[in-house]
Amino acid sequence: MNNQEDIVLVVEDIPSNHFLIERSLEKIGIRTIQANNGKEALSLYQDFSNNIKLILMDLRMPVMDGYQAIKEIRDAGFTLPIIAQTAYLMPYEKNLIINAGCNDLITKPFRSTEIINIVRKHL
Numbered sequence: 001m002n003n004q005e006d007i008v009l010v011v012e013d014i015p016s017n018h019f020l021i022e023r024s025l026e027k028i029g030i031r032t033i034q035a036n037n038g039k040e041a042l043s044l045y046q047d048f049s050n051n052i053k054l055i056l057m058d059l060r061m062p063v064m065d066g067y068q069a070i071k072e073i074r075d076a077g078f079t080l081p082i083i084a085q086t087a088y089l090m091p092y093e094k095n096l097i098i099n100a101g102c103n104d105l106i107t108k109p110f111r112s113t114e115i116i117n118i119v120r121k122h123l
Contacts, residue, residue, distance in 0.1 A: 007051045008032045008119060011041040011069065012085065013061040017108065021056060024112040025119060037061040038069030045073065054122055055082045056115075057102070067100050074101040081122035085110075 008025055010032045012018045022032045033048065035041035038061060045052055055073070059066035070082055084097045087108040097105050106118050 006031070006053045007048060009035060009041060009044060009048070009052045009055045011035045011038065011055060011057045011061070011066065013037060013058060017058075017085075020110075020112065021115055024115040027112070028116055028120070030119065036063075038064030038066055038072075041069050042072055045078075049078070052080065054080060054119060056085055056106075056119075057082055058085045059097070060086065060088070070101045083118055083122065 008030055010018050010021050012021070012034065013036050018034050022034075025032055033044060035044050038057075040063075041055070041057070042064075045055070057066040057070060066084065070084075073082065081103045082101060084100075084102040084105040085108060086093070086097070086105065089105070089107050094105065103122055104118060106114060
């Protein structure tokens with residue numbers, strides 16, 4: 001994924017987390033755009049669907065949470081990789097996350113290398 005038009009959509013309501021993800025992916029030549037909640041993510045995805053190749057989706061956000069945004073993306077028939085981000089992972093939640101339509105998950109706090117590795121894995 002070295003095409004400047006290829007984008008990772010980062011859906012995250014905490015600015016410091018978005019900053020870490022953006023800087024991490026810049027190191028490997030990947031451009032990001034940010035949405036602060038699921039509703040913004042859906043709007044951005046409609047505008048940039050040809051260029052967005054992967055979504056990093058926080059699950060717990062105001063306005064529209066990640067679960068609802070993922071459902072709407074999947075219900076619309078889109079199959080791009082979606083990686084869930086969560087700080088609170090209960091043992092039973094991994095299956096809920098995968099059943100919601102995510103391809104994988106990463107737990108917070110995360111490190112730059114973890115972000116890079118999971119994105120590379122799915123692109």
